[in-house]
C-alpha cells in the first residue's frame with residue numbers, strides 16, 4: 274500500500290456551484306442557460322414567458338456530491354387555473370414538486386391586465402446516489418392556454434452542494450480506479466491511498482492539500498480545481514520501479 278504523507282481536504286460551506294439571473298436586470302439572464310427566451314415583468318427579467326408544455330432544463334456535468342440545494346424564483350404570470358395549470362420541478366427526470374396558483378393570486382404588474390402576477394421563491398434539498406457525476410434540473414409546465422392568458426417564468430437559479438465529494442483517479446482524465454472522499458465535516462485527513470494519483474475531480478469551493486517529504490521538497494501542494502493529469506505526482510513507493 275503506497276503511503277501519502279498527508280492529504281487534507283477542506284470543504285468550504287456552502288459550496289455555491291451555480292448562479293444565474295440573480296438580479297432584476299442581470300445581463301446573464303440573456304445567456305443560453307435554461308433558455309434564451311427572456312421576458313421583462315415590470316422591470317424584472319425572467320427566463321420566459323413559457324406556456325403549454327414548455328419546459329426548460331440545465332445539465333451539470335463533472336459535479337460531485339451527495340446532497341444538493343436547488344432554488345429559483347418562479348414568476349406566475351396572469352391566469353393560472355388550479356387543477357388545470359401547474360409547474361413541476363424535476364431532478365434527473367424524477368418529479369420533486371408540483372405546484373400551482375389561482376388566477377387572481379398576486380398583484381397586477383405586467384402582461385395581461387385582467388390577471389395579476391406573483392413572484393415566489395422555491396428551494397429544494399435532494400440527494401444524489403454516490404458516484405453520480407451528472408445532474409439535470411428541469412422546470413416543466415402544463416398549461417392549456419397560451420401566453421396571452423397564462424404563462425410562467427423563472428430566475429435566480431442557484432445550485433449549492435451541501436455535501437460535496439472529491440474523487441482521486443489512478444489514470445488521467447478521471448479514468449481508472451476511483452478513490453472517493455465525501456464529507457459533512459470541514460476537513461478530511463487521510464494517510465493512505467490505494468494507488469498513485471493521476472487526476473483529481475474537484476468542484477469549486479473545495480481545497481485539496483497534498484504533501485510528501487520526498488515530493489516537491491516536502492512543500493504542500495494545494496489544488497482548488499480539477500487536475501486532469503498529474504504526471505509529476507509520483508509518490509515514493511511508485512518511483513522505485515519507474
Ligand SMILES: [Ca+2]
Pocket residue numbers: 350351381382383384385386387388389390
Ligand atoms: Ca397580468
Ligand SMILES: [Ca+2]
Pocket residue numbers: 352353354357358416417418423
Ligand atoms: Ca388554463
